[in-house]
Amino acid sequence: xxxxxxxxxxxxxxxxxxxxxxxxxxxxxxxxxxxxxxxxxxxxxxxxxxxxxxxxxxxxxxxxxxxxxxxxxxxxxxxxxxxxxxxxxxxxxxxxxxxxxxxxxxxxxxxxxxxxxxxxxxxxxxxxxxxxxxxxxxxxxxxxxxxxxxxxxxxxxxxxxxxxxxxxxxxxxxxxxxxxxxxxxxxxxxxxxxxxxxxxxxxxxxxxxxxxxxxxxxxxxxxxxxxxxxxxxxxxxxxxxxxxxxxxxxxxxxxxxxxxxxxxxxxxxxxxxxxxxxxxxxxxxxxxxxxxxxxxxxxxxxxxxxxxxxxxxxxxxxxxxxxxxxx
Amino acid sequence: xxxxxxxxxxxxxxxxxxxxxxxxxxxxxxxxxxxxxxxxxxxxxxxxxxxxxxxxxxxxxxxxxxxxxxxxxxxxxxxxxxxxxxxxxxxxxxxxxxxxxxxxxxxxxxxxxxxxxxxxxxxxxxxxxxxxxxxxxxxxxxxxxxxxxxxxxxxxxxxxxxxxxxxxxxxxxxxxxxxxxxxxxxxxxxxxxxxxxxxxxxxxxxxxxxxxxxxxxxxxxxxxxxxxxxxxxxxxxxxxxxxxxxxxx
Numbered sequence: 001x002x003x004x005x006x007x008x009x010x011x012x013x014x015x016x017x018x019x020x021x022x023x024x025x026x027x028x029x030x031x032x033x034x035x036x037x038x039x040x041x042x043x044x045x046x047x048x049x050x051x052x053x054x055x056x057x058x059x060x061x062x063x064x065x066x067x068x069x070x071x072x073x074x075x076x077x078x079x080x081x082x083x084x085x086x087x088x089x090x091x092x093x094x095x096x097x098x099x100x101x102x103x104x105x106x107x108x109x110x111x112x113x114x115x116x117x118x119x120x121x122x123x124x125x126x127x128x129x130x131x132x133x134x135x136x137x138x139x140x141x142x143x144x145x146x147x148x149x150x151x152x153x154x155x156x157x158x159x160x161x162x163x164x165x166x167x168x169x170x171x172x173x174x175x176x177x178x179x180x181x182x183x184x185x186x187x188x189x190x191x192x193x194x195x196x197x198x199x200x201x202x203x204x205x206x207x208x209x210x211x212x213x214x215x216x217x218x219x220x221x222x223x224x225x226x227x228x229x230x231x232x233x234x235x236x237x238x239x240x241x242x243x244x245x246x247x248x249x250x251x252x253x254x255x256x257x258x259x260x261x262x263x264x265x266x267x268x269x270x271x272x273x274x275x276x277x278x279x280x281x282x283x284x285x286x287x288x289x290x291x292x293x294x295x296x297x298x299x300x301x302x303x304x305x306x307x308x309x310x311x312x313x314x315x316x317x318x319x320x321x322x323x324x325x326x327x
Numbered sequence: 328x329x330x331x332x333x334x335x336x337x338x339x340x341x342x343x344x345x346x347x348x349x350x351x352x353x354x355x356x357x358x359x360x361x362x363x364x365x366x367x368x369x370x371x372x373x374x375x376x377x378x379x380x381x382x383x384x385x386x387x388x389x390x391x392x393x394x395x396x397x398x399x400x401x402x403x404x405x406x407x408x409x410x411x412x413x414x415x416x417x418x419x420x421x422x423x424x425x426x427x428x429x430x431x432x433x434x435x436x437x438x439x440x441x442x443x444x445x446x447x448x449x450x451x452x453x454x455x456x457x458x459x460x461x462x463x464x465x466x467x468x469x470x471x472x473x474x475x476x477x478x479x480x481x482x483x484x485x486x487x488x489x490x491x492x493x494x495x496x497x498x499x500x501x502x503x504x505x506x507x508x509x510x511x512x513x514x515x516x517x518x519x520x521x522x523x524x525x526x527x528x529x530x531x532x533x534x535x536x537x538x539x540x541x542x543x544x545x546x547x548x549x550x551x552x553x554x555x556x557x558x559x560x561x562x563x564x565x566x567x568x569x570x571x572x573x574x575x576x
Binding site for chain 1: 379380381400401402403405406410411413417418419420421422426427429430431433434435437439440441442443444445446447449452488491492
């Protein structure tokens, strides 16, 4: 067992113990915080596939987070107001079923990632950052100016969407759902990294010329990774909207993209549990420091600076040392 | 003799006012090692880039296995069976030696779109990768991180990856560079046997290796080929002596 495995196990244990304690101590707010950690970590797991494995510095992942959020908001608002989503060419109703919403969110985010990726992956470096940022902002301003779904004010959903067999309004049950999805995403992400695709994607990050010389297209590898990455972040967006029972254009904003990136960098770029550690620390800091000062971001900034300067592997790197090379 | 495996026909390439390659023609026939030599800045790297697909010629054509590949990118050419090794090692430095070789095996298989199942546990890939590593004598270093390899070992790994592709032709850009005398001799012996598998277009500065290996030599000076022929003809060619070999001696 490597040190990283131990750190990951400890993190998992922490994520399980805290809500159990909160349940017994009757602290529903802590459970909600844990749910936030799980959802934001999930968004980070998505970004980590593009950023950590693919080396794609996307400053536009809010686009997928927002697409997932609006997929939920639009479907649920139609179900809530008993108005059909579309009537032509076929009648489609809204829904409050989480599995269905997740499916739509993942598909919408995947399609968005396909379009954005196909265009932006033709560039690299700072241009790629700028183009992904621009796409995110485009969707942000579109959401603001689209009155049908709340425009600038966003959309409120009165009841949390349902999942068969669960009462999602009970915080611990919704948390369990989010944990379940995060666990699945982590397992898929680990398997992806070790798969032939992961090997090729990882090599394309390090030397595109090498990958081409063995007859593989770095562009196509990156595009597939970008779509998978966007899908996972989109799912997180749908959950985030459900957690708050509210969707707003802020989900699309570049600050959101930045925060998702902060989770990944704080926790450790390319490390499996990096986004989990990053999101957990982010939420703890927000909660603890936020109580002391409204300007808590300045401390977050200082921490981020220290991490980037002195611990390139993020928190996981700090605790578990350099990445292991499975050989 | 049949058609050449690879043929470069009247290729020219300029960068602004600088003509890097002017009307270059050469071919690579089955079973041969064709060495391309020339002083620094003669345009060898530019030509190799065009053959591998990284650069497009301004004019002229490149044919590989009878097919016009002038407008194909490097990945497509590699898929057709053109394997290259780089002058400056292009390897996944953070990965292990084995993972780099696996990448080659993966390319040879023709697709990397398998998302489940560990690459390291894929028996087929692993066998191909390990076989190639053992042929260049790197198998005992398979588990090491590539960045820890010596310069010479990286060159060997480049060759190993090329081997995993089971190519129809090799294009090798200074594979001996940075190797010690013993390493050069070892690689020379290895390449000598390799020509039976697929012909090699060899760019090399190590003249001992070139004269030991080459069936034919082309001499590139100031972007033009001034002579092509067997070793003895090249050695005796006064233009070549003046332009190139003389400077070295």
